[in-house]
Amino acid sequence: MITEDIKRKELFLLDLDGTLYIENHLIKGSTEFIELLKKQNKKFILLTNNSSKSSNKHLEKINNLGIDAKKENIFTSAQATSIYLKNIKEKAKIYVVGTESLKDELRNQGFIICENAKEDIDFLIIGFDIELNYKKIEDACYLLDKGVEYIATNPDLVCPIENGRFIPDCGSICNMLKTATNREPKFIGKPRREMIDIISKMENIPLDKIAIVGDRLYTDIACGINAGITSICVLSGESSKEDIEKSIYKPTYVVDSINDIYEILK
């Protein structure tokens, strides 16, 4: 029974693009849902694979859209990548095919960002690079050919923008590099269950009290399935009912939008 199950949850992991908003347009019920969670003493974490913005920039956008969230309410694939890298080598020298925001985020975590691919690079990092240029692609190919360790922040192929349009995301950039070099990265971000395990530990909330809400089957819903938690697919983003029927990733529940979850909890 969806109502009872949802009411039992103490922590909601919420996707951003296609779930709470599309580009600069808030999806109905988003703010009301967040406010209701606070009133009911439930927690929420905005869990996004979008590595084109730093967590501060995400927060700024979310706050400007009218959602009252704080730094501790956001966890991005860039943060997850940083945790992953630190576990292998602190202060590593990295080459980033990513935005200046992503570089800032990694720099703030003590990594040395190299602009020259000829330096002694420890890791090549690919993100959702909306500032991509040919020099970066050329440098990435050089590093991949040299055998440098290869990490990507997220496997998403596209990111939704206004009017049903979409633009290439990190996964598509990696596909181009695979065609050129035959190398594939280790992807961080959703659908890796570590994204949820880290949060469950951080917040001290068991997995059966956590639900993930998102619009993308191969990231959001797959992440929920991988971690063994309740997953809710919203139809406000990229997936349709037909997509869900055809997919191997079956969400626990399907609703039209975040507004439906708000109505259930109310």
Ligand SMILES: [Mg+2]
């Ligand atoms: Mg999404």
